[in-house]
Amino acid sequence: MDASEFDEFYAASFRRVTGQVYAMIGDLDEATECTQEAFARAWAHRRKLDRAEYPEAWVRTTAHRLAVSRWRRRKRGERSPDRALQQAGTAAAVDESHVALVAALRRLPEAQRQALVLHHIADLPVQQVAAEVGVPEGTIKARLSRGRAALAALLADEPGLAEGGATHA
Secondary structure, X not given: OOHHHHHHHHHHHHHHHHHHHHXXXXXXXXXXXXXXXXXXXXXXOHHHHHHOOOHHHHHHHHHHHHHHHHHHHHHHHHOOOOHHHOOOOOOOOOOOOOOHHHHHHHOXXXXXXXXXXXXXXXXXXXXXXXXXXXXXXXXXXXXXXXXXXHHHHHHHOOHHHHHOOOOOO
């Protein structure tokens, strides 16, 4: 992949990958930074990406892994040196500034959220989602089914959606 091909790949994929990572992690600034870092790493590995069947999947996976790593580092830094002496804390409320869908996605287990985002937002078929995540297709189908049910319940609880006349079949 030469520089002009990489530029075309970047221009065609950056917004889409950023949106997908944002849906997975719920933080647009973090998603943008991780996607930029993933593309920087992709540039360094462009020879390998040239041979890859789905270079966008490589970038998306790298960006998601970067976001998870950053989150883990941040959580470790927030810990008290001796957590046994720490008072029990409460979980932070969902940030109301995010759209209802992203807020609801954030409340799902990571595996379900990832399957939903890759299948419905990235528009990947179940087979490709399974290959990208590294689990059997049946597992992805189960995660999609459970995730959709949980998401529907969470969105039905949203005041704006419940009062707005949204109907559920």
